[in-house]
Amino acid sequence: MLDFYNIDSVLSEDERAVRDSVRRFVDERVIPIIGNCYVEGRFPKELIPEMAELGVFGANLPEEYGCAGLNNVAYGLIMQELERGDSGVRSFASVQGALAMYPIYAFGSEEQRKKWLPRMAKGEVIGCFGLTEPDYGSNPSGMITMAKEQKDGTWILNGAKMWITNGSTAKIAVVWAKTNGDTSDKSIRGFIVPTDSKGFKAKDQKGKLSLRASDTSELVFQDLELPADAILPKSGGLKSPLMCLTQARYGISWGALGAAMACFEEALEYSKNRVMFDRPIGGFQIQQERLAEMLTEIVKGQLVVLHLGRLKDAGTMVPQQVSLAKRNNVNIATDIAREARRLLGANGILAEYSAMRHMANLESVYTYEGTHDVHSLVLGQALTGLNAFK
Amino acid sequence: MKIAVCIKRTPDSESRFKIASSQTAIDETGLKFDIDDFASYAVEVALQLNEKQGPGETVVYAVGPDLVQETLRKAMSMGADRAVQLKTDAVPYDGIAVAKALAAELKGGGYDLVLFGKHAFDTSGGIVGTATAELLGIPCVTAATKLEIANGRGTARRDLEGAAETVEFPLPAAVTIDEGIARPRYPSLKGIMAAKKKPLETKPAQLGAARVTVKSMDLPPERPAGRIIGEGAAAVPELIRLLQTEAKVL
Amino acid sequence: MANVLVFAETRGTALRKTALEAVTAARAFVDAIGGGEVHALVAGPSGVGATASQLGEHGADVVLVAENAGLEKFDRESITSTIAARATAVSYRAIFLGFSAQGRDVGPRVAAKLDLPIVTDVTEVQAAGDAIVVKHPAYANKVIVTLQVSGPSAVIAIRPSAVTATPSAKTAKVETIALAAEPSASRVVVKDVVEGGKGKIDLGEAPVIVSGGRGLKAPENFKLVEDLAAAFGNAAVGATRAVTDDGWRPHSDQIGQTGRQVSPQLYVAVGISGAIQHLAGMRSSKTIVAINKDKEAPIFKVADYGIVGDVMEVVPALTAAVKEAKAHH
Numbered sequence: 014m015l016d017f018y019n020i021d022s023v024l025s026e027d028e029r030a031v032r033d034s035v036r037r038f039v040d041e042r043v044i045p046i047i048g049n050c051y052v053e054g055r056f057p058k059e060l061i062p063e064m065a066e067l068g069v070f071g072a073n074l075p076e077e078y079g080c081a082g083l084n085n086v087a088y089g090l091i092m093q094e095l096e097r098g099d100s101g102v103r104s105f106a107s108v109q110g111a112l113a114m115y116p117i118y119a120f121g122s123e124e125q126r127k128k129w130l131p132r133m134a135k136g137e138v139i140g141c142f143g144l145t146e147p148d149y150g151s152n153p154s155g156m157i158t159m160a161k162e163q164k165d166g167t168w169i170l171n172g173a174k175m176w177i178t179n180g181s182t183a184k185i186a187v188v189w190a191k192t193n194g195d196t197s198d199k200s201i202r203g204f205i206v207p208t209d210s211k212g213f214k215a216k217d218q219k220g221k222l223s224l225r226a227s228d229t230s231e232l233v234f235q236d237l238e239l240p241a242d243a244i245l246p247k248s249g250g251l252k253s254p255l256m257c258l259t260q261a262r263y264g265i266s267w268g269a270l271g272a273a274m275a276c277f278e279e280a281l282e283y284s285k286n287r288v289m290f291d292r293p294i295g296g297f298q299i300q301q302e303r304l305a306e307m308l309t310e311i312v313k314g315q316l317v318v319l320h321l322g323r324l325k326d327a328g329t330m331v332p333q334q335v336s337l338a339k340r341n342n343v344n345i346a347t348d349i350a351r352e353a354r355r356l357l358g359a360n361g362i363l364a365e366y367s368a369m370r371h372m373a374n375l376e377s378v379y380t381y382e383g384t385h386d387v388h389s390l391v392l393g394q395a396l397t398g399l400n401a402f403k
Numbered sequence: 404m405k406i407a408v409c410i411k412r413t414p415d416s417e418s419r420f421k422i423a424s425s426q427t428a429i430d431e432t433g434l435k436f437d438i439d440d441f442a443s444y445a446v447e448v449a450l451q452l453n454e455k456q457g458p459g460e461t462v463v464y465a466v467g468p469d470l471v472q473e474t475l476r477k478a479m480s481m482g483a484d485r486a487v488q489l490k491t492d493a494v495p496y497d498g499i500a501v502a503k504a505l506a507a508e509l510k511g512g513g514y515d516l517v518l519f520g521k522h523a524f525d526t527s528g529g530i531v532g533t534a535t536a537e538l539l540g541i542p543c544v545t546a547a548t549k550l551e552i553a554n555g556r557g558t559a560r561r562d563l564e565g566a567a568e569t570v571e572f573p574l575p576a577a578v579t580i581d582e583g584i585a586r587p588r589y590p591s592l593k594g595i596m597a598a599k600k601k602p603l604e605t606k607p608a609q610l611g612a613a614r615v616t617v618k619s620m621d622l623p624p625e626r627p628a629g630r631i632i633g634e635g636a637a638a639v640p641e642l643i644r645l646l647q648t649e650a651k652v653l
Numbered sequence: 654m655a656n657v658l659v660f661a662e663t664r665g666t667a668l669r670k671t672a673l674e675a676v677t678a679a680r681a682f683v684d685a686i687g688g689g690e691v692h693a694l695v696a697g698p699s700g701v702g703a704t705a706s707q708l709g710e711h712g713a714d715v716v717l718v719a720e721n722a723g724l725e726k727f728d729r730e731s732i733t734s735t736i737a738a739r740a741t742a743v744s745y746r747a748i749f750l751g752f753s754a755q756g757r758d759v760g761p762r763v764a765a766k767l768d769l770p771i772v773t774d775v776t777e778v779q780a781a782g783d784a785i786v787v788k789h790p791a792y793a794n795k796v797i798v799t800l801q802v803s804g805p806s807a808v809i810a811i812r813p814s815a816v817t818a819t820p821s822a823k824t825a826k827v828e829t830i831a832l833a834a835e836p837s838a839s840r841v842v843v844k845d846v847v848e849g850g851k852g853k854i855d856l857g858e859a860p861v862i863v864s865g866g867r868g869l870k871a872p873e874n875f876k877l878v879e880d881l882a883a884a885f886g887n888a889a890v891g892a893t894r895a896v897t898d899d900g901w902r903p904h905s906d907q908i909g910q911t912g913r914q915v916s917p918q919l920y921v922a923v924g925i926s927g928a929i930q931h932l933a934g935m936r937s938s939k940t941i942v943a944i945n946k947d948k949e950a951p952i953f954k955v956a957d958y959g960i961v962g963d964v965m966e967v968v969p970a971l972t973a974a975v976k977e978a979k980a981h982h
Contacts (some may be wrong), residue, residue: 026473028593030480037589068592081592286949346650417929418908420795429796440911470750496800498761499770526798527791528773530761531754537765542730542840545758548904558844563754564669564813564855568727569844576840582911584906614770614807614878618786618799626936626955631948635962636970642942643974645958652861652919653978 014278017359018312020319022274024086031087035094038067043098048364050226056101057226065136069095070104071114078118079131084230086322089267096268098276099302100374101227103268108178109133111260113140116187120245120253125205129185143174143188143206143232144254149178151387152402153189154198154251159235160190166241170204170234176381180230187235187245188253203248204239212237212332224377261333262382263325266338269378270314272371276346276353277307279367283357294356301353310345317341333395340388346355347375404515404574405458406449408483409505409531410442411494411523412467412474418592421623427617429525438474441520443481444610445580449518450482450588452552460484464508466501467494479598480590486601489608496617498530503611505531506538516557517577521546529579536577543577544570550578596616654798656690657683660736660763661708662755665725668851670858671751671811673711673818678778678811679749680712680821686746686780693825694739696732696832698725709825711818716825724835726843727755731834733762738833742768745806747785752810753857760810764859771808772800776815784903785809793910793933813857814916856908859889861919863937864908866893868924868945868964872901877968878923884975891915893931924964927952944968 014036021029050057064070073088074080088110096103114133117125117140122352149155158172170190180186186206191296193200208215214233221229232278245253281304284295294300319339324330350372354361361368379385390401408459414420414434421430438446446463453459463478466489475486489504509517517539519532524585529545536543544550548567549560559574590598632641646653659679661672683689689888693713695704697720705716719735736759740748748763750756752774764771776797777788785802787809801808856862863885865878875890882888892902894909908915908931919937924933927943927950935941936955943956944967953959960967 026476026593027599030477030590034592034595036587066591067589072592074598077591082596083592088593245445286951288949416793419929420792422796429792436756468695494959496798497770498773499764499768502761502765525792527789529757530764530771530773533761534771535756537733537762541903543758543762544841560831561754563664563846564857566846566848567905568846570841571844572841582954614802614804615772616801616803618801620791621797621799623790623794623797623937626894627688629941629953629955629957629959631953631961633960635960636966638960639967639974641971642958642960642971643978646919646940646942647978650919650957652940653975 015281017308018315020315023141023319025119028084028090031083032090032094034067035069035091036097036128038063039094039098043102045199047099047102047226048367048370050103051099051370052225052364054221056182056228060102061136061139064106065134069110070134070136071110071118071130072346074110074118074130075113076359078126079134085263085325086319089264089318092264092268093271093274096271099226099370100268100272101224103228103271104178107261107264107268108142109140111264112142112257113183113185113187113234115184115260116245116253116257117205117246119256120203120248121205122339125242125245129205138184139179139182141177141179141183141186142257143177145174145175145176147175151269151384153254156189156191156201158188158190159194160192160204160239162193162204168204168239168241168243170206170237170239172234174232176218177230177232179228180232181217181228186232188232198251200250201251203245203253204243205235205245206237206239210237210239211224213268219350223373224353255332258382259335262335262339263321265378265382266321266335266342267318269342269375270318272312272375273307273311273314273346273349276310276350276368276371277304280304280307280353280356285358287358300356303356307349307352310349314345315343333391336383339382339391340385343375343378344385347372348380350375404456405513406453406459406461406516406518407464407509407512407514408442408445408449408461408478409464409535410446410474410478411439411465411520412436412471412584413439413524416440416524422620422622426619427514428620434462436470436474438477439520439586441522441580441582443520444582444585445518445520446481446483446587447476447587448550448580448619449516450518451585456552464485464489464505466491466504466610468492470544472603475603476598477590479601479603480594481588482594482599486603488603488605488626489510490605491608491610495610495613496526497613498526498528499534500609500611500613502531502534502538504608505535507609508606509535510541515574517575519577519579521581532577532579539577541575541577542572543579544572545579547578548581550584559567594614654687654689655683656692656743657689658694658736658740658745658748658926659713660732660748660750660759660813661693661695661704662751663695663697663701663704664727666697668695668704669751669753670818671753671756671813673707674710674813674816675749675811676713677750677819677821678809679747679894682747682749682778682780689746692717692743692745692757692969694719694736696721696724696735698722702827702829705825707828710820710822711745712821712823713825714823716827717830718827719830719832721832721836726846728836728839728843729758729762729841730839731756731832731836733766734758734833735830737766739830740806748808749807750808750810752812753936756810760808764808767806769806769808770802770803770804771810773810774812775809776812778809794914795933797937824869838871854887854889856889856891856906856913856915859887860917861885861888862886862891862908862915862917862935862938863921863923864891864893864924866925866931867895868926869896870924872896874965875901877964877972879966881921881923881975884972884979886979889945893925893928922952922956923968925952926950927955944971
């Protein structure tokens with residue numbers, strides 16, 4: 014893999030070792046099957062034990078909970094390598110780590126952490142994250158899912174969530190609901206909902222043309238009873254789920270680069286071998302311009318996330334900085350995937366090549382975890398102090 | 404079992420190589436280094452033997468400058484328990500010189516098994532393992548494609564040209580490992596973090612005098628360009644003609 | 654004027670091709686350093702002494718024969734001791750042997766035992782004043798390394814097939830010697846040797862190799878490769894790493910960077926794309942023919958003659974044509 018600006022020289026030995034291990038896993042176990050999985054519309058569940066063994070779930074959470082205890086640059090490199098394979102595979106790891114394990118770690122009691130995190134690190138318990146609703150996507154504070162506390166401390170949950178990755182595979186769902194009839198977002202709390210609860214239904218969303226190697230579900234909660242200890246005690250307000258999203262978005266900023274790198278490498282190799290008009294097409298000016306553009310955006314994107322990771326490790330990173338990275342890196346990745354697909358010519362429409370699969374996947378990545386536009390407004394508000402959301 | 408594995412830091416075997424301006428080495432710019440392929444099979448064999456046979460210790464050794472510490476840590480991240488660097492500025496091309504340093508270190512180590520790769524990618528000598536065993540006075544099996552240990556004895560298979568030989572031997576013994584025995588695991592992320600805490604000792608390498616030195620390194624001569632002589636079965640008669648008259652191999 | 658010792662490897666009582674190559678190399682070296690004797694040491698079961706005439710024909714002045722019933726199977730320890738004992742008793746400028754599978758086992762042991770430097774997989778040997786200069790391929794055949802070996806003696810292990818066994822007839826004086834150690838005392842014991850299959854020619858010795866890769870689409874289609882090899886009569890069948898990894902062919906058939914490295918007179922690559930891994934194993938073949946349906950396949954860049962087409966169509970046609978060409982020879 015081309016390292017044009019020798020980023021390796023500023024990675025630590027561990028960071029490189031982590032990256033190399035995950036890269037090898039993806040090359041040997043994901044890439045050979047993922048084209049077919051995508052066409053079939055299935056997530057390769059059989060890889061879950063190996064991913065767990067490798068240690069990619071909650072990799073930046075502490076060792077005392079059975080996690081790898083890596084720093085955030087290493088975590089980012091993991092996401093980069095997974096998405097070099099496929100955005101659906103990386104989404105699985107993002108959801109498991111940043112959206113299911115992280116909230117339990119950040120907002121859960123010690124009992125909850127000890128009960129769930131080690132088994133989630135081992136891939137024995139899969140989690141999902143229930144925030145988005147059918148009518149509330151970019152505006153999560155409008156959610157209508159409601160949990161009502163009973164006299165005996167138990168809760169009754171009613172509502173629906175949509176576009177939930179891992180929804181039908183998960184054993185637990187970390188669900189965000191308003192509480193006790195209060196429709197302001199201040200009443201939002203997090204709940205650990207076992208998916209075998211009476212009143213819980215998960216239905217796969219069919220007909221996806223993007224992120225096909227991933228389970229995406231609707232969740233419906235109908236008078237679902239939850240014990241008192243289902244609530245995440247330290248959660249409160251919209252801030253809690255947004256903190257989880259910040260974690261996931263950080264990983265996605267790296268992941269998108271992985272997809273871009275995969276498309277770029279494939280296009281570069283193809284351009285050197287594909288002969289037309291008696292020369293490799295890589296010798297024609299238009300293709301060289303394409304390749305130069307791709308390379309430049311990848312290098313810029315690498316430097317953004319590398320610095321962002323160092324800020325996160327130093328404890329000074331703020332969510333707006335993540336918005337910049339997610340917005341930029343996913344956007345350039347969608348461009349790179351599309352241009353790579355074009356360079357590949359007719360071959361580029363085949364599942365045998367990765368460009369079009371990445372291209373389609375990246376439309377979901379562009380849309381989820383805060384659409385590109387939402388992040389524009391986050392930055393706009395950070396710059397001007399003026400709220401342009403409403 | 405107490406198993407020692409001798410590994411080497413070599414460049415990625417898929418690379419394209421250029422000769423350095425000194426003409427006596429390859430240009431290392433941009434090359435990635437890792438545990439030599441055959442040595443990594445040896446590490447995997449050691450780890451699997453100790454996993455199967457109950458508690459044991461796998462110790463990895465490497466001769467070289469401080470750069471090899473990363474290679475030793477990779478082996479520890481795969482699962483080796485500790486590592487020893489036999490420090491020297493440059494690893495001699497002379498396999499006997501290297502074997503002497505390893506034998507001096509391994510003597511008295513109480514190892515049941517000492518494993519090596521069949522040869523290292525860069526020097527392609529196939530000397531160090533067998534020579535070290537001879538210096539240690541222990542039996543050696545060279546280029547094993549199968550290895551089993553039971554009750555203090557080993558059974559190994561070796562490929563001969565057009566045949567396969569099965570040998571038996573007592574422990575302690577040395578074995579150099581060929582391809583096909585085991586697929587080296589990639590380190591888990593926890594393994595990478597754990598390796599940082601495992602002991603890595605550095606000692607000076609007691610190398611023998613280097614009596615084999617590099618005079619020059621060159622790229623092999625380019626094959627002259629060939630040609631596509633035709634399409635489909637229709638091209639066969641022309642091929643036969645060329646093989647008979649031009650190449651004169653038929 | 655100096656003498657050279659050659660370990661002439663046998664399997665049972667028959668000399669291996671690599672033994673004659675080593676004698677040839679030793680003969681050429683001795684002649685280049687101003688004359689001297691080539692002493693060929695051969696060790697095997699009763700009857701191995703009959704190889705002396707062949708050794709003499711290729712340049713051995715003296716043939717040292719160690720016959721021992723315990724050598725029905727190759728015994729590396731007693732043979733190593735015997736070579737070492739001889740080289741201790743008699744001074745030699747160098748000890749030559751073939752770098753075969755058994756040579757790999759014996760060569761470094763002899764060097765370590767006698768505290769001699771050793772160079773292996775050698776393709777060329779030259780005397781240069783007090784030193785010996787050799788060439789050998791490294792980095793999986795991607796780099797040719799020229800090495801200087803200093804000191805009064807050295808072990809030189811010749812790459813099989815790098816030297817052509819050449820007659821240089823001498824009247825060899827035969828001496829019977831005893832093994833320096835009893836095979837029964839050896840710690841490494843050969844339990845059995847399983848031949849690769851009737852008449853299977855080894856890849857390292859075959860003048861023609863027909864090799865198959867993924868382009869054959871299914872393991873059953875290797876029959877096409879086998880039929881073509883049979884048509885040549887003296888061909889071995891090879892395979893790429895892709896198909897050996899998938900279990901279509903045994904690992905020992907793999908030609909490539911981590912498999913066998915071969916240099917036959919003729920290499921026919923059937924349905925092989927030409928990945929660097931594979932090329933490293935066969936690029937030094939004298940003539941390369943490639944058959945592949947993809948005219949962009951990298952193999953065509955190294956092939957002397959390429960045919961673009963469906964292997965299922967081309968190979969049977971080629972097999973028939975080769976049979977006919979051979980019949981009219």
